[in-house]
Amino acid sequence: MVQHGRFPALRRTAGLAAVLWLGLLPAAGAEPVFTDPWPAVGDAAGRIVPVQSRSPFAPTDIGPDAPATQARVTYYPPAGADAAHKAPAVVLLHGAAGVDEHREPTYARQLAAMGVGAAVVDVFGARRDLATSFTDRVIQITETMALADAYATLAWLKARPEIDGGRVAVWGFSYGAMASVVAANAAIADRFAALYRLGDTRFAAHVAFYGPCIIDFEEPRTTGAPVLMAWGDRDAIMDAGRCQATAAALRHGGSRVQTIVYPGAVHQWDGSRPGPRPIGRLLNDCDFQVERDLTVRDGNLGIAMSGSFTRKLILANCVGSDGYLIGRDDAVRARSDRDVAAFLSAAFGLTEPS
Numbered sequence: 001m002v003q004h005g006r007f008p009a010l011r012r013t014a015g016l017a018a019v020l021w022l023g024l025l026p027a028a029g030a031e032p033v034f035t036d037p038w039p040a041v042g043d044a045a046g047r048i049v050p051v052q053s054r055s056p057f058a059p060t061d062i063g064p065d066a067p068a069t070q071a072r073v074t075y076y077p078p079a080g081a082d083a084a085h086k087a088p089a090v091v092l093l094h095g096a097a098g099v100d101e102h103r104e105p106t107y108a109r110q111l112a113a114m115g116v117g118a119a120v121v122d123v124f125g126a127r128r129d130l131a132t133s134f135t136d137r138v139i140q141i142t143e144t145m146a147l148a149d150a151y152a153t154l155a156w157l158k159a160r161p162e163i164d165g166g167r168v169a170v171w172g173f174s175y176g177a178m179a180s181v182v183a184a185n186a187a188i189a190d191r192f193a194a195l196y197r198l199g200d201t202r203f204a205a206h207v208a209f210y211g212p213c214i215i216d217f218e219e220p221r222t223t224g225a226p227v228l229m230a231w232g233d234r235d236a237i238m239d240a241g242r243c244q245a246t247a248a249a250l251r252h253g254g255s256r257v258q259t260i261v262y263p264g265a266v267h268q269w270d271g272s273r274p275g276p277r278p279i280g281r282l283l284n285d286c287d288f289q290v291e292r293d294l295t296v297r298d299g300n301l302g303i304a305m306s307g308s309f310t311r312k313l314i315l316a317n318c319v320g321s322d323g324y325l326i327g328r329d330d331a332v333r334a335r336s337d338r339d340v341a342a343f344l345s346a347a348f349g350l351t352e353p354s
Contacts, residue, residue: 031085031115031350032078032087032088032114032115032116032348032350033114033115033350034114034341034344034345034350035114036337036338036341037334037337038110038114038337038341039110039113039114041109041110041112041113042109044076044109044112044113046074046075046076046105046108046109046112046118046120047074047075048072048073048074048075049073049074049075049119049156050070051070051071051073051149051152051153051156052068052069052070052071052152053068053069053070053071053126053148053149053152054066054067054068054069054148054152054195055067055068055069055127055130055145055148056144056145056148057142057144057145057306057307057308058142058144058294058295058296058305058306059144059187059188059191059290059294059295059296060293060294060295060296061144062144062148062188062191062192062195062294063191063195064195066148069126069127069145069148069149070126071121071126071149071152071153072121072122072123072125072126073119073120073121073122073149073153073156074105074108074119074120074122075117075118075119076108076109076111076112076117076118076119076120077112077117077162078111078112078115078116078117078118078162078163079112079113079114079115080115081115081117081162081163082161082162083161083162085162086161086162086163086164087115087116087117087162087163087164087167088116088117088163088164088167088168088169088204088344088348089116089117089118089119089157089160089163089164089167089168089169090107090108090111090116090117090118090119090168090169090170090171090344091118091119091121091150091153091154091157091168091169091170091171091203092104092107092108092118092119092120092121092171092172092173092176093121093123093146093149093150093170093171093172093173093175093176093177093179093180094120094121094122094123094124094173094175094176095173095174095175095176095177095268095271096134096137096138096174096175096280097134098122098124098125099120099122099125100268100271100272101272102270102271102272102328103173103268103270103271103272104120104173105120107171107270108120116344116348117157117160117162117163119153119156119157121146121149121150121153123141123145123146123149123176124137124141126149127140127141127145138315139308139311139312139315140308142311143175143178143179143182143215146172146175146176146179147179147182147183147188147192148192148195150170150179150180150183150203151183151189151192151193151195151196151198152196154168154170154196154198154201154203155196155197155198155201158198158201165201166201166204167204167347167348167349168203168204169203169204169205169206169207169344169347169348170183170203170205170206170207171206171207171209171340172207172208172209172211173209173210173211173268173270174209174210174211174212174267174268175211176211177207177208177209177210177211177229178208178211178212178214178215180206180207180208180211181206181208181211181215181227181229181246181250182215182290183203183206184203184206184222184223184225184227184250184253184255185217185219185220185221185222185223185253185290186219186221186222186223186253186254187217187219187221187292187294188294189202189203189223191294202223202225203223203225204225204347204348205225205226205227205228205343205344205347205348206225206226206227206228206255207227207228207230207340207343207344208227208228208229208230209230209231209270209336210230210231210232210235210237210238210267210268210269211229211231212237212238212239212283212284212286213238213239213242213243213245213246214242214283214284214286214287214288215246215288215290216245216246216249216287216288216289216290216299217249217253217290218289218290218291218292219292220249220250220252220253221253221254222250222253222254222255223254223255224254224255225255225347226255226256226257226258226343226346226347227247227250227255227256227257227258228257228258228259228260228339228340228343229243229246229247229257229258229259229260230259230260230261230262230336230339231243231260231261231262231265232261232262232263232264232265232266232267232269232332233261233262233263233264233265234264234265234266234276234325235265235266235267235324235325236282236284236322236323236324236325237267237280237282237283237284237324238267239284240261243259244259247259258343260336260339262332262335262336264329264332265329265332266324266325266326266327266329267279267324267325267326267327268326268327268328269327269328269329269332269333269336270328270332270333270336271326271328272328273326273327273328274327274328275325275326275327275328276325276326276327277325277326277327278323278324278325278326279323279324279325279326280323280324280326281319281320281321281322281323282319282320282322282323282324283318283319283320284320285300285318285319285320286300286314286315286318286319287299287300287318288305298314298317298318300314300317300318301313301314301317
C-alpha cells in the first residue's frame with residue numbers, strides 16, 4: 001500500500017516533441033506525454049460512435065445469445081496520432097449515478113489532449129429500456145453489462161487506425177471500478193475475447209477509483225495486466241482489509257497491483273458534487289463469490305445471482321442503511337492525476353515501471 005506522499009516529476013522519454021499545453025498541440029507522431037498538472041481543455045466535444053455490444057446479466061451469460069445492445073460510447077481522438085504513429089487509449093466506466101460531466105468526459109478531454117485516446121462508456125444510457133430509476137438501474141443493469149460494453153469498446157478501438165490496440169487501459173469509478181477489477185480476471189477476459197473476436201488482445205492496464213471490494217473469484221488467474229486501486233481513508237464504503245485481500249488475490253493471479261490510499265479523502269473526490277456530505281448506502285456486508293464456472297453466488301444466502309429477482313433479493317439482504325461521505329476535492333484530484341499518469345506511463349511503455 002502507498003500512503004500518498006510527494007511523487008517525483010515523471011521522466012520524459014528522450015526525443016519527445018512538444019506536448020499540448022494550454023492550447024499548443026503536440027507535433028504529429030509524438031508519443032503521449034502526461035503533463036503536471038493535467039491540461040485544462042475546456043469543453044472540447046467528443047463524438048458518439050457505433051459500438052455493437054451485448055447485455056449479459058451475469059458472467060455465465062457472456063456469449064452470442066446475450067441480448068444485442070448498441071453501446072453508447074463517446075470517443076475523444078488522441079491529439080497528434082495517426083495510422084503511422086498509433087496512440088494508446090483509455091476506456092472510462094462511470095459510477096452508479098451515471099456519467100458525471102466533471103469526471104469521465106473531463107478526464108477524456110485531458111487524456112486526448114495529452115495524446116491518449118479516450119472512450120467514455122454510458123452503460124445506463126444504452127439500456128434505458130431496462131430501467132430508468134436509480135434503484136432499478138442497480139438491479140437490472142449489472143457489472144457484467146458494463147464489462148460487455150468495455151470489451152466491445154476495446155474491440156472498436158483496436159480497429160481504429162490511430163489506436164494501438166495492445167495499449168488500451170480500462171479506468172472505472174465506484175460501480176465502474178468494480179467492473180474494471182473484474183475485467184482483469186482471465187476467465188472473464190477470455191469469454192469476452194471470444195465473443196468480440198479479440199484474439200490475444202486484452203486490456204493493458206486496469207485503474208479502479210473507490211470501487212467497493214465485494215467480489216471474489218474462486219479462480220483468481222488474471223490476464224497479467226497491472227492494476228491500480230485507489231481510495232480515500234474517509235470513504236466508509238471502502239473496506240481497506242477486503243480491498244487489500246482483493247489486491248493480494250490479483251497478485252496471486254498474476255498481476256502487478258498498486259494500492260494507494262489518500263489521507264482525508266472521501267468517495268468521488270474527482271466528481272462534480274461538493275462536500276463532504278452523506279449519500280447512498282453501504283455495501284460492506286455484500287459478498288459476491290464467482291465460482292470456477294463463473295456462477296456468481298451470494299456468500300451470505302448461498303443463492304446464485306441468475307436474474308433480477310435473485311439480484312434484488314441478494315442486495316436487499318446485504319445493503320445497509322448507513323450512508324458514506326462524498327465530495328469533490330481538487331487537491332486529491334491533483335495527486336491522483338499524478339498517480340494515474342505514472343501508472344499508465346509505465347503500462348503504456350512511456351516510462352519504466354516504478
